[in-house]
Amino acid sequence: MDIHQFFLGNAFDAHTYFGAHFTEDGVVFRTLAPNAKAVDLIWEGGDWKPIPMKRIHDGGIYEALVPDAIPGQMYKYRITPQNPDGESIDHCDPYGFGMELRPNNASIIRDLTTFTFHDKKWMQRRGSHHQKPVNIYEVHLGSWHTNPDDPNGWYTYAEIAPKLVDYVKKTGYNYIEFMPLSEHPADCSWGYQNTGFFSPTSRYGTADDLKEMIDILHQHNIGTILDFVPVHFALDGYGLARYDGTALYEYPSNDVGYSEWGSMNFIHSKGEVRSFLQSAANYWLSEYHFDGLRMDAISRIIYWMGDESRGVNDRAVDFIRNMNQGLKDRHPSIILCAEDSTDFKGTTKETKYGGLGFDYKWDMGWMNDTLNFFRTLPFVRGEHYHDLTFSMMYNYNERYLLPLSHDEVVHGKATIIQKMAGMYEEKFPQAKALYAYMYAHPGKKLNFMGNEIGQFREWDEKREQDWDLLKYPNHDSFHQYMKEPALSAWDDDPNGFAWILCGKENDVVYIFQREVNEDKVIVVLNLSGLVYKNYHFNYGNGDTMKVLINSDWNKFGGSTKDTEKTIKGVNGDFGFDLPAFSGIYLKPVD
Numbered sequence: 001m002d003i004h005q006f007f008l009g010n011a012f013d014a015h016t017y018f019g020a021h022f023t024e025d026g027v028v029f030r031t032l033a034p035n036a037k038a039v040d041l042i043w044e045g046g047d048w049k050p051i052p053m054k055r056i057h058d059g060g061i062y063e064a065l066v067p068d069a070i071p072g073q074m075y076k077y078r079i080t081p082q083n084p085d086g087e088s089i090d091h092c093d094p095y096g097f098g099m100e101l102r103p104n105n106a107s108i109i110r111d112l113t114t115f116t117f118h119d120k121k122w123m124q125r126r127g128s129h130h131q132k133p134v135n136i137y138e139v140h141l142g143s144w145h146t147n148p149d150d151p152n153g154w155y156t157y158a159e160i161a162p163k164l165v166d167y168v169k170k171t172g173y174n175y176i177e178f179m180p181l182s183e184h185p186a187d188c189s190w191g192y193q194n195t196g197f198f199s200p201t202s203r204y205g206t207a208d209d210l211k212e213m214i215d216i217l218h219q220h221n222i223g224t225i226l227d228f229v230p231v232h233f234a235l236d237g238y239g240l241a242r243y244d245g246t247a248l249y250e251y252p253s254n255d256v257g258y259s260e261w262g263s264m265n266f267i268h269s270k271g272e273v274r275s276f277l278q279s280a281a282n283y284w285l286s287e288y289h290f291d292g293l294r295m296d297a298i299s300r301i302i303y304w305m306g307d308e309s310r311g312v313n314d315r316a317v318d319f320i321r322n323m324n325q326g327l328k329d330r331h332p333s334i335i336l337c338a339e340d341s342t343d344f345k346g347t348t349k350e351t352k353y354g355g356l357g358f359d360y361k362w363d364m365g366w367m368n369d370t371l372n373f374f375r376t377l378p379f380v381r382g383e384h385y386h387d388l389t390f391s392m393m394y395n396y397n398e399r400y401l402l403p404l405s406h407d408e409v410v411h412g413k414a415t416i417i418q419k420m421a422g423m424y425e426e427k428f429p430q431a432k433a434l435y436a437y438m439y440a441h442p443g444k445k446l447n448f449m450g451n452e453i454g455q456f457r458e459w460d461e462k463r464e465q466d467w468d469l470l471k472y473p474n475h476d477s478f479h480q481y482m483k484e485p486a487l488s489a490w491d492d493d494p495n496g497f498a499w500i501l502c503g504k505e506n507d508v509v510y511i512f513q514r515e516v517n518e519d520k521v522i523v524v525l526n527l528s529g530l531v532y533k534n535y536h537f538n539y540g541n542g543d544t545m546k547v548l549i550n551s552d553w554n555k556f557g558g559s560t561k562d563t564e565k566t567i568k569g570v571n572g573d574f575g576f577d578l579p580a581f582s583g584i585y586l587k588p589v590d
Helices: 003-008 120-125 157-171 207-219 271-287 314-330 364-375 378-387 391-397 424-440 467-471 473-481
Strands: 019-023 026-032 036-043 054-057 061-066 074-081 089-091 135-139 175-178 196-200 223-228 292-295 335-338 360-362 400-404 444-448 497-504 509-516 519-526 532-538 544-550 566-570 573-578 582-588
Touching: 003 271, 026 074, 036 061, 120 207, 135 157, 157 207, 196 207, 196 271, 207 223, 223 271, 223 335, 271 292, 271 314, 314 335, 364 378, 364 391, 364 400, 364 424, 391 497, 424 473, 424 509, 424 519, 424 582, 467 473, 497 532, 509 532, 519 532
Parallel strands: 135 175, 135 444, 175 223, 223 292, 292 335, 335 360, 360 400, 400 444
Antiparallel strands: 019 026, 026 061, 036 074, 054 061, 074 089, 497 509, 509 519, 519 582, 532 573, 544 566, 544 582, 566 573
16 A cells, blocks of 8 residues: 555555554554554453554554464454543454454454455456346345344355345346445444444354355356445444544534434545545455445435535545546446435546446436335326336436335335235235336336335344245235346437337326337336226337236236237237236237
8 A cells, every 4th residue: 555645545455554464474453543642452362451553654553563463363452542631442443354243343353365266257257237137136134034043043144145146046136235244333224334344244254254155146147236335434432433532534523523324424535534435445346356336325425414505515526436436447347336316417427527437326216206106096196197207308317226225115114015005905916017117117226125025014124024925825926027037228328218108197008118239128007007908009010019028917916818928910000908007018029
């Protein structure tokens, strides 16, 4: 690491210098505490007795060499502030590669050279996601499946990997997005309030266990995206908060220092903070072979406290732009996703053209409009018809990802299927029609675990998904339907989408075409509660279309025979029956 570039905010490799590292003479520990009066190392091999660390740089870098330290041993930094009335506080290592299981908080020495990846083929061909379907399964690792043999119910990273491979391949997903896996003190934060930005959470094992999970997924052609939090951090006293007795990582003013989530906001204008976050992002991509990052709460980076009326936070925007470009320079084939609910222009534009440099922006407007539409009672949906057409008015402003994420199934919002209007039996065909619309709409796709089995219980991080639901026909047939493929290529190409019928407000019927390399799919949606007999539309001059998918087929729990695989027309005039709450994909034959 270049120390000068570190303080300028240009480093992406600070983790190779700070933290605990093996040398020929032992383990060298380094930490940054510019405003400390003194820093001591305490570790279990030395009976936790303080070892004074030497200040080796005017910028406040402290160092200690321990000849007999070994992997797996715990350590902390005892920091004495300049304030004469201030007491020494024991902190975990901001750059530590491992941590104890909560509520304990010591850092753990890890040797990151002991694991060998076997995913060279995957790493060489993982790019070109812009031109290919991306269907993401969002997972909270501790509550996807629970381990009956573990007191906390957790599988290790390595133990759960084969289960993930088997399930994801069967259900048609090609990427997994993991909710944050960096160390965090509170299970209920889901990993969004971190104390160990370089430490894989010990809930599921060690650094090598995590590498093994990624390696196994890659060997089965499954990509991995990690939820990364560059905005804020946990305020626990042993973490980053007032690390050297002053606001080192956070804003000095409480007005902007505290977030709405009860955490501390990073001050992105400081070079050492930029280098810290950039290095953390690069660390997960380099050391663990993650294929991308989904960055949380980007609206809080774009605008002060996420409030557009407060104006753009120019220094934070400059930080995210430079970090994204630096990550792309080092890992050209990765995926960078922004969870951004704002109308800020250029989120997915390349940085050289003034954009933020993300590959995809979560389309929160599409998500809200779609779910609000399906909450609406069918007999008044005509009034809300264009809730589902509006997204195509702005679709080519950015490259979008369509999310039905964990945020939509918690805190009293109800699960996706529960949001559907009507009683129990009516919710399943509507949810299938929703997904027919989602999976055909331009944009990459993301679906949170449990959505695909029609789970009615809101997600709880303490409980596994309700897999027993698959014993019931409605849920099993819905699950079978959800295995059908997503149409998510040519998402940002205007040639990939065209309306065929858009204006049947009274019918609540939509028809559009998706095209990829001259391969055309016609999508017909009847989102009313009515059955339409011999419904007509015009397309081309042909007389035959093949039915690729019908959400009302018997095998998906509907009333249409699975054998009905074609529809006939005359010189491009096609008429056929449209079941209520249905989605049908057709392929022109001639």
